Amino acid sequence: MPDSMSGGGPIGDRQINSINLRGRVAIVTGGSAGIGLAVAKRFLASGAQVAIWGRNAERLKSAEAILADSSRIHTSVVDVIDEAAIQGGIESVIARFGRLDILVNNAGILGPRHPVWEYPAKAWREVLEINLTGAFLCSKAAAPHMRRQKYGRVVNIGSASGKDGNPYVSAYSAAKAGLIALTKALAKETATDGVLVNCVTPSASETEIFGELTDLRRSELLSRVPMKRFVDVGEIAALVAWLSSEECSFSTGATFDITGGRTTF
Ligand SMILES: NC(=O)c1ccc[n+]([C@@H]2O[C@H](COP(=O)([O-])OP(=O)(O)OC[C@H]3O[C@@H](n4cnc5c(N)ncnc54)[C@H](O)[C@@H]3O)[C@@H](O)[C@H]2O)c1
Numbered sequence: 001m002p003d004s005m006s007g008g009g010p011i012g013d014r015q016i017n018s019i020n021l022r023g024r025v026a027i028v029t030g031g032s033a034g035i036g037l038a039v040a041k042r043f044l045a046s047g048a049q050v051a052i053w054g055r056n057a058e059r060l061k062s063a064e065a066i067l068a069d070s071s072r073i074h075t076s077v078v079d080v081i082d083e084a085a086i087q088g089g090i091e092s093v094i095a096r097f098g099r100l101d102i103l104v105n106n107a108g109i110l111g112p113r114h115p116v117w118e119y120p121a122k123a124w125r126e127v128l129e130i131n132l133t134g135a136f137l138c139s140k141a142a143a144p145h146m147r148r149q150k151y152g153r154v155v156n157i158g159s160a161s162g163k164d165g166n167p168y169v170s171a172y173s174a175a176k177a178g179l180i181a182l183t184k185a186l187a188k189e190t191a192t193d194g195v196l197v198n199c200v201t202p203s204a205s206e207t208e209i210f211g212e213l214t215d216l217r218r219s220e221l222l223s224r225v226p227m228k229r230f231v232d233v234g235e236i237a238a239l240v241a242w243l244s245s246e247e248c249s250f251s252t253g254a255t256f257d258i259t260g261g262r263t264t265f
Helices: 034-045 056-066 081-095 121-147 171-188 213-221 231-242
Strands: 026-028 047-053 073-077 102-105 150-156 194-201 253-256
Touching: 026 081, 026 121, 026 231, 034 047, 034 056, 034 102, 034 231, 047 056, 047 081, 056 073, 073 081, 081 150, 102 121, 102 253, 121 150, 121 171, 121 213, 150 231, 171 194, 194 231, 231 253
Parallel strands: 026 047, 026 102, 047 073, 102 150, 150 194, 194 253
Antiparallel strands: none
C-alpha cells in the first residue's frame, strides 16, 4: 500500500487536491504565521490573490518572503480591533485586486490561564475583543462588498474550546463559542446573497499561540484527541480552502470540526 493510503497521519504535501480559487481575492487576518500562513499558502497554490493582515510589519515581510509570490500577495498592517484600519485595509485590497471574495477571520490570542475566580477582567476583555469582536468588525466591513457582488465566503477560525469549554481559558472558550454563534447569525443574514459563512473548530496544533509547551501540557492536550496527535496547519488550510471555494455551495452557518475525533457534538 502506498504511504499516502495508510491513513491517520498528517498529509503533509503528499495528497493535495486541487481547489479552484482562480480569480478570487482573499483576506486572511493574523496571517503572518501558523494557521493563517498555511491558509495563505494554500490559497496561493489554488490560484487566489491573497491579502495578509497582521499587527507587525516585520513579520508580514517575513511571511511575504516565505510565500515568495509577490504578484498575488498584498500585506497590510491591520489590527482586527481597529475599525478604521480594517476599513483602510479593505479599501487597499479592492484598490490592488479589484474585488473581495473571501475573508478568513483567523487572528486570535489564547490569553492567560487562570480559573474564572482569578481571571483578570482586563485580559478577559482583550481576549473577547480580538477573537470575537475582531471577527465581527472584519465581517461587518467585508459583507457589503460581498453582498453587492452576490458572492462571498467567510470562514471563521474557531476552536474545539468553543464547544467543550476548556478549563483555565474561559475567555478564549467563550470568545470561540461566540464566534460559532456569530457564524450562524451572519450566515442567515446573507443566505440569499451568495455569501456563505462557516466556522472551523480545530483541536490543538503546535503553533505560537501556546507559547512554550511543557511536556505536561503537551500530554494534557493530546490526551483529549482520540487520534493522539496535533493537527497539522496544512490539514486545517485544506478544509478552509474548500469552504472558501465556489464548490462549497450549500453549507452555511455550519461548524466543521477538525479534531481527530475529539469533538462528538
Ligand atoms: N493552534 C491551535 O491549537 C489552535 C486550535 C484551535 C484554534 N486556533 C485558532 O487559530 C487561529 C490562528 O492561531 P495559530 O494557532 O496560528 O496561532 P498564532 O499565534 O501563530 O496566530 C495568531 C495570529 O493572530 C495574530 N493576531 C493576534 N491579535 C491580532 C490582532 N489584534 N490583529 C491582527 N492580528 C492579530 C497574531 O499576531 C498571529 O499572527 C486563532 O484564532 C486560534 O485561536 C488555534
